[in-house]
Amino acid sequence: MSLLEMRNVEVSYPGARGLPVRAVAGIDLTIQAGRVTALVGESGCGKSSLGKAAVGLLAPSAGSIRFEGEPVLPLDRGARPARLRALQMVFQDPYSSLNPRRRIGEQVADGVRAGTDRGGDVDRKVAEVLERVGLPAGIATRYPHEFSGGQRQRIAIARALAAKPRCIVADEPISALDASAQASVARLLADLVKDTGMGMLFISHDLSIVRRIADDIAVMYLGKLAEQGEPDDLWRAPRHPYTRGLVHAIPRADGAGRLPDDLPGDVANPASPPSGCRFHPRCPIAQDICTRTDPPVVTDPQGRRAACHFPLDAAAPADAGQV
Numbered sequence: 112m113s114l115l116e117m118r119n120v121e122v123s124y125p126g127a128r129g130l131p132v133r134a135v136a137g138i139d140l141t142i143q144a145g146r147v148t149a150l151v152g153e154s155g156c157g158k159s160s161l162g163k164a165a166v167g168l169l170a171p172s173a174g175s176i177r178f179e180g181e182p183v184l185p186l187d188r189g190a191r192p193a194r195l196r197a198l199q200m201v202f203q204d205p206y207s208s209l210n211p212r213r214r215i216g217e218q219v220a221d222g223v224r225a226g227t228d229r230g231g232d233v234d235r236k237v238a239e240v241l242e243r244v245g246l247p248a249g250i251a252t253r254y255p256h257e258f259s260g261g262q263r264q265r266i267a268i269a270r271a272l273a274a275k276p277r278c279i280v281a282d283e284p285i286s287a288l289d290a291s292a293q294a295s296v297a298r299l300l301a302d303l304v305k306d307t308g309m310g311m312l313f314i315s316h317d318l319s320i321v322r323r324i325a326d327d328i329a330v331m332y333l334g335k336l337a338e339q340g341e342p343d344d345l346w347r348a349p350r351h352p353y354t355r356g357l358v359h360a361i362p363r364a365d366g367a368g369r370l371p372d373d374l375p376g377d378v379a380n381p382a383s384p385p386s387g388c389r390f391h392p393r394c395p396i397a398q399d400i401c402t403r404t405d406p407p408v409v410t411d412p413q414g415r416r417a418a419c420h421f422p423l424d425a426a427a428p429a430d431a432g433q434v
């Protein structure tokens with residue numbers, strides 16, 4: 112079931128000399144109930160901008176974003192409608208997203224009171240949700256600084272979960288954590304999706320973790336969708352050369368290291384993107400047409416989507432030997 116539907120979404124910021132920066136340049140993406148959809152791509156490609164627009168924290172400059180069939184923006188005058196409380200966001204940095212001067216229990220209780228299930232015993236609900244994220248209920252009387260980064264992110268997740276969301280947008284929820292906490296917090300979020308049936312947009316630049324927890328991966332390049340499909344398909348047979356480059360850039364288990372020639376150069380400035388296919392200056396298989404014409408996103412019969420004039424041959428595995 113579709114929960115959050117983004118159609119042809121654009122996000123622009125005012126740039127230097129009056130030129131708008133099109134951080135998101137026309138993206139279609141649907142978040143389904145009970146599934147983790149990951150959004151990946153290099154820094155600056157527009158992931159956060161799309162995530163913020165998805166929950167109504169910023170207004171798209173074009174396109175539509177609907178949650179359960181209703182527009183996310185504009186908000187009704189005054190209050191955030193109850194429907195939108197069911198759409199929660201988890202941020203990258205649990206140090207700044209929690210108030211250091213308030214007890215953990217009070218902050219999680221805010222989530223309960225903001226949510227769709229506000230009646231009854233709030234303390235009991237706080238205890239339940241803390242236990243659900245793997246923390247003892249007894250920490251409710253303590254303060255955030257007493258905990259590690261991974262535990263704080265669990266507290267922030269508990270606060271979001273307390274509102275009984277039907278969809279969560281998690282923007283780089285593990286990138287501020289140490290390596291051991293990253294895998295366990297990512298697994299917690301994926302388990303919550305499976306247990307509650309909610310949907311999740313999981314924004315990350317870490318493809319190796321995303322591969323383990325996502326049902327579906329959308330790869331973004333310079334404001335546009337490059338490719339979308341299931342993790343194993345993207346690994347075994349990426350259609351877009353950018354996806355192949357990202358997969359190759361992950362350190363290999365056999366110690367061979369990354370394959371640097373796959374992704375030469377840096378992401379261009381979104382204020383002045385390359386003509387045609389935005390990826391063409393870095394693309395190892397670019398042809399003349401790629402410099403002139405932007406490839407449309409094509410969906411194949413299996414539901415995989417890719418935007419490339421010369422999609423890679425599905426018969427040629429990208430990661431032979433990759434674990």
Ligand SMILES: Nc1ncnc2c1ncn2[C@@H]1O[C@H](COP(=O)(O)OP(=O)(O)OP(=O)(O)O)[C@@H](O)[C@H]1O
Nearest residue numbers: 124125132134153154155156157158159160161381
């Ligand atoms: N408030 C802003 N004003 C102007 N430009 C912005 C603003 N926020 C983001 N940008 C620009 O928009 C582009 C996309 O940024 P965004 O943060 O959405 O990308 P990202 O993929 O999430 O990157 P990162 O992982 O580094 O946060 C970048 O070029 C960035 O400099």
